[in-house]
Amino acid sequence: EPEVTQTPSHQVTQMGQEVILRCVPISNHLYFYWYRQILGQKVEFLVSFYNNEISEKSEIFDDQFSVERPDGSNFTLKIRSTKLEDSAMYFCASSEGTGGVGANVLTFGAGSRLTVL
Amino acid sequence: SQELEQSPQSLIVQEGKNLTINCTSSKTLYGLYWYKQKYGEGLIFLMMLQKGGEEKSHEKITAKLDEKKQQSSLHITASQPSHAGIYLCGADVGWTDKLIFGTGTRLQVFP
Numbered sequence: 001e002p003e004v005t006q007t008p009s010h011q012v013t014q015m016g017q018e019v020i021l022r023c024v025p026i027s028n029h030l031y032f033y034w035y036r037q038i039l040g041q042k043v044e045f046l047v048s049f050y051n052n053e054i055s056e057k058s059e060i061f062d063d064q065f066s067v068e069r070p071d072g073s074n075f076t077l078k079i080r081s082t083k084l085e086d087s088a089m090y091f092c093a094s095s096e097g098t099g100g101v102g103a104n105v106l107t108f109g110a111g112s113r114l115t116v117l
Numbered sequence: 118s119q120e121l122e123q124s125p126q127s128l129i130v131q132e133g134k135n136l137t138i139n140c141t142s143s144k145t146l147y148g149l150y151w152y153k154q155k156y157g158e159g160l161i162f163l164m165m166l167q168k169g170g171e172e173k174s175h176e177k178i179t180a181k182l183d184e185k186k187q188q189s190s191l192h193i194t195a196s197q198p199s200h201a202g203i204y205l206c207g208a209d210v211g212w213t214d215k216l217i218f219g220t221g222t223r224l225q226v227f228p
Contacts, residue, residue: 108159
C-alpha cells in the first residue's frame, strides 16, 4: 500500500539552528500538508501546498517556517531559527485532492519528532 | 472558527467490552473523518462520513454521523488490545483543503 515517508524520525537541535524536515508524499497525490502535535496536545494544521504554492497556512506558520517541493517527489518543511516551543512531532500528509468523494482523505506519515534544546 | 470536542478524553475498558467515543462539532460537518493514532506514530485513516444519518462499519468499528451533522460517534464492539490507541475525529472546514482535529480520546484495553 502506498505510504508517506518522513525523515528524519527524530532530530535534536540547538535553539536558533535551522532544521529541515523531509517528506515523500504518495506519488499521485496533489495536495500536501504539514501538521504538528506538541506533546499531549491536538494535532494542529500548519500549511497546505498545491500546484507548487501554499494554498493555506495557519497562524502558527509564521516567517520562521517555509515549505518547498524541490523536485518531483520531496516536500520539505524548513524552520529557520528554531525555538524551544517548536519541539513537537511534525506530520506530513498528502491527499488526492481531485474533488471526488474521499478526495480529502489525508494519508499521514509516521512523523518527525523535533526536540529543541 | 470550528472546534471539535471529543468525549471521553480517556477510556479504559476490559477486553470484550463495547465502547463509544463521541465527537461534537461547533458547526455543521461537511465531512467527518475518524483516525487512529498509536503512541509516537502517525495517524491511520479509519472511516469518512459525509451524509447526515450515514453509518459505516469496518471490522468491529462502526461510525455514525447524526442527522443534523454536528455529532459523530465511533463504536467498538467486543474490544481487543489491538484497539488501544488514540482516536481522533477530523473535519473538513468549509471549502478549504485542510482538516481540523478533535482533542482525541485515549483508549486502553486490558485483558
